[in-house]
Amino acid sequence: MSHKSAKDFFRPLAVGAPLPLREIPARPSRAIHFFDPSNEKMAAKIPGMIGTVDVLLGNLEDAVKADNKVAAREGLVKIAQATDFGPTQLWTRINALDSPWVLDDLTTLVPAIGEKLDVIMVPKVQGAEDIHYVDRLLAQLEAKAGITKPILIHAILETARGVANVEEICGASPRMQGLSLGPADLAADRKMKTTRVGGGHPGYLVRQDPPRDAEGNSQIDAQRAIFQQDLWHYTIAKMVDACATHGIYPYYGPFGDIADVVACEDQFRNAFLLGCVGTWSLHPKQIAIANRVFSPSVEDIAHARRVVAAMGDGTGAVMIDGKMEDDASLKQCLVLVALAEQLAEIDPELKKTYDAIEVTA
Ligand SMILES: CC(=O)SCCNC(=O)CCNC(=O)[C@H](O)C(C)(C)COP(=O)(O)OP(=O)(O)OC[C@H]1O[C@@H](n2cnc3c(N)ncnc32)[C@H](O)[C@@H]1OP(=O)(O)O
Ligand SMILES: CC(=O)C(=O)O
Numbered sequence: 001m002s003h004k005s006a007k008d009f010f011r012p013l014a015v016g017a018p019l020p021l022r023e024i025p026a027r028p029s030r031a032i033h034f035f036d037p038s039n040e041k042m043a044a045k046i047p048g049m050i051g052t053v054d055v056l057l058g059n060l061e062d063a064v065k066a067d068n069k070v071a072a073r074e075g076l077v078k079i080a081q082a083t084d085f086g087p088t089q090l091w092t093r094i095n096a097l098d099s100p101w102v103l104d105d106l107t108t109l110v111p112a113i114g115e116k117l118d119v120i121m122v123p124k125v126q127g128a129e130d131i132h133y134v135d136r137l138l139a140q141l142e143a144k145a146g147i148t149k150p151i152l153i154h155a156i157l158e159t160a161r162g163v164a165n166v167e168e169i170c171g172a173s174p175r176m177q178g179l180s181l182g183p184a185d186l187a188a189d190r191k192m193k194t195t196r197v198g199g200g201h202p203g204y205l206v207r208q209d210p211p212r213d214a215e216g217n218s219q220i221d222a223q224r225a226i227f228q229q230d231l232w233h234y235t236i237a238k239m240v241d242a243c244a245t246h247g248i249y250p251y252y253g254p255f256g257d258i259a260d261v262v263a264c265e266d267q268f269r270n271a272f273l274l275g276c277v278g279t280w281s282l283h284p285k286q287i288a289i290a291n292r293v294f295s296p297s298v299e300d301i302a303h304a305r306r307v308v309a310a311m312g313d314g315t316g317a318v319m320i321d322g323k324m325e326d327d328a329s330l331k332q333c334l335v336l337v338a339l340a341e342q343l344a345e346i347d348p349e350l351k352k353t354y355d356a357i358e359v360t361a
């Protein structure tokens with residue numbers, strides 16, 4: 001197998017294409033809000049959402065009817081050309097690489113709105129070869145269109161082979177911005193016996209051991225606590241490790257039970273705690289949930305700042321509220337403090353909230 005030299009990653013893949021980035025910027029992306037550009041009612045709401053959400057994503061793939069694929073592509077071009085997105089990023093999800101639409105998606109979008117597109121999400125990525133294909137094609141199209149900044153690639157992890165190859169996918173190109181979990185297609189591809197778009201399942205559980213009677217016999221019919229387990233823990237953890245290794249960003253994905261805002265918040269928070277930087281929003285009501293969950297809480301920032309202040313030069317150990325803090329807990333606190341600072345730069349309300357926190361001794 002031939003490998004590129006390390007330096008090859010910093011050369012464009014087409015003469016005249018922009019130089020690849022050496023670091024992926026840590027731009028806030030708590031919610032990636034999906035809209036169907038062929039749905040006129042939905043599309044009309046998009047300009048008014050700028051500044052209320054970190055990322056707006058024009059979706060061309062699943063959830064767009066086959067008859068509307070061209071209208072969605074053209075609708076996205078129209079919206080992007082007519083709109084100043086200000087602080088909000090513009091992403092798209094193109095059709096799958098084996099579909100009849102994807103080539104036209106790329107050859108239309110890059111020349112028409114390539115300067116405005118921050119990230120292209122590629123669905124059903126199976127391995128590095130899929131990223132290499134998009135990488136080279138983007139370079140050719142960028143060069144031809146005179147695009148000045150490289151368009152980044154985000155892969156959806158939604159096939160068993162994609163999960164098995166997650167490391168090579170993350171490292172396949174300097175364009176790789178991040179990964180999202182695609183729980184619906186992944187469940188189907190793995191032949192999981194679920195019927196949902198993300199979230200939990202009441203059947204996936206662990207039950208408390210049965211109590212025993214005086215003779216030591218198990219009382220299996222007794223009332224016992226059950227603990228629902230997280231179907232996605234393994235994949236999200238694997239994704240987070242692969243992204244952290246490669247300096248790119250992991251995201252949860254869709255939560256299809258739009259009405260269940262409580263379980264949605266739980267699922268998002270599990271992903272936040274495990275290391276994800278954001279999630280998807282399918283409906284306007286999920287944006288506020290994502291923004292809340294993926295912004296560190298006042299309590300966490302208050303505690304983190306206390307640890308930072310108490311740790312001085314960052315070495316040694318101190319006791320705070322009966323707990324030992326040292327270099328390693330300080331590093332965790334610094335992750336939260338850095339995230340809060342980054343979010344405060346783009347979110348004035350959050351800045352006020354974080355500025356008002358008093359650091360106690
Ligand atoms: C597994 C995967 O691939 S997940 C990713 C693909 N799926 C998607 O992208 C789905 C995107 N979301 C949607 O299509 C819709 O939100 C649906 C189908 C889930 C629900 O749509 P509706 O039944 O119309 O929702 P609802 O009636 O609550 O909508 C309320 C308002 O919000 C608007 N709205 C709904 N979703 C969105 C959205 N994603 N963006 C902007 N506006 C929206 C509706 O147009 C409606 O406007 P109105 O008040 O002026 O009539
Ligand atoms: C996110 C997505 O596309 C899926 O769950 O299949």
Ligand SMILES: [Mg+2]
Nearest residue numbers: 062158182185
């Ligand atoms: Mg999918």
